Amino acid sequence: MDRTPVIVGIGLSDYPKAPHLNGVQHHVLAAQRAIADAGIDKSEIDGYVGAGGGGGMMVDDAVTMAEYLRINHRYIDGTMTGGSSFEFHVQHLAAAIRDGACDTAIVTYGSDQLSRMGRSLGTGGMHRGVQRVAGPSGYEAPYGNSLVGSYAMHAKRHMHEFGTTSEQLAEIAVGVREYASLNPNAIYRDPITVDDVMSSRMIADPLHLLDCCAITDGGGAFIMTTAERAKDLAQPPVYVLGAAGGQTHWNVSQQTDFTSSAGALAGPIAFERAGVTHDDVDLLMFYDSFTITCLILLESLGFVPKGEGGPFVAEGHLKRGGKWPLNTDGGGLSNVHPGMRGIFLIIEAVRQLRGQGGEAQVPDCEVAIAAGSGGWLSCIGVAILGSNRP
């Protein structure tokens, strides 16, 4: 039996604003659509994977969601590395499916961040008022940092060491917005210029409003199984060529290199396992929580030498028609970002590898890389996917 791990179903819930859905309903709607997309019976699913993370009044941890969906699994993974969780899930599921721990697993995510919690994720602060904050985040709690600020500290250091400019970072937001303009569901669709980014208000120096991802509602799901089982399913299988992950810290106070990421650990392993080179990659699906996130992923994953990302991006190589088109769904910057975007990287990569990208389709897209950043450039998960058997 051919146990090569493949992705056979994908589903998105309603987004970017879906006040009729709570977070669990986002999980469910995306799961229903992924099951229908795959053309598989729910009863065949014997693995459940999820990171929870919906927050607020929502209970969506892995065991609760498995119960809610009534998946009496024989394999479960609740790995939670922030937004990159789903790339780690691909890594774990690929091994589990090869090993026979399960045959068919579903990964789900859902969040009603925009409708229920408002837009305060990036700058609202995690700890309010006079309270004692336990654990390592207690070393940051008295200082009034924000999520944006943690990434901004990376951008500031990158600029200092390499001369990277705000204009270069802005090119990333401009390119991703062009793709969002092709996506009727995207939250922000009007084309923007570098000047628009530069003149948007500063949130945390050097990151402007338009350097920051959107806050939306949304959910996603995907189904993995064996190449054997995929033979008579509805969609062409997308192969997991190679996946890897790494962690350098969790809290930003423990970052030791503000110009790099664990992509430098995970990237070479993922590429070696996949048996492909950077030049073989047709599509970049990078976690664009902020423009700087993409730049550091680009460098630390080895697409360009460290420090050369700024000029490279400014030459347009990540834009539509460029060497490595980035975030063809419009990204977290302009399409969908309900809090943890990693699952949407996988879903869009699969769509493109099937040739279902519509107006945004990358020509002859055969190899895509999904690279998630969780925490504060803390946990980097990498999944290299392909339309052809490895």
Added chain:
Amino acid sequence: MSIHEVIEVEEWAKPLPGLDAVNEEYWKAAREGRLLIQQCPACGHRQWYPRALCTACAADPDWLETSGRGTLHTFTVIRQQGIPAFKAELPYAVVMVELEEGPLVFGSMPGVDVDTIEIGMALEVYFLAAADDTGVPYWRPIA
């Protein structure tokens, strides 16, 4: 010994660290004007924040009192913040400081003109007396 200024506070309105068996010495020393890191007696590794083990060799670390001086490694200027106690201080810099002794430490520079801040500048620590058992380290340019 290097004792730095400790400023008394009338009413503290910000989040505070939770104290535990490992870190209470660190926050208590800060209340007295001393900035501690850890140094390993076995391998010499230095680290911040305080932990129950040396992250290099897993031995039990000792405390090391620092000079309270360092250089600015990186920073951001926070211009939007929803928590009232911080909102009142906008804009302010959140910083990573490279101590003379080596490790990077996290902090902020409230009240310092954000247009004068640049990576590499020399900084010194001072403390706010947030509670009887807790001082909070802050940073300012060395005059």
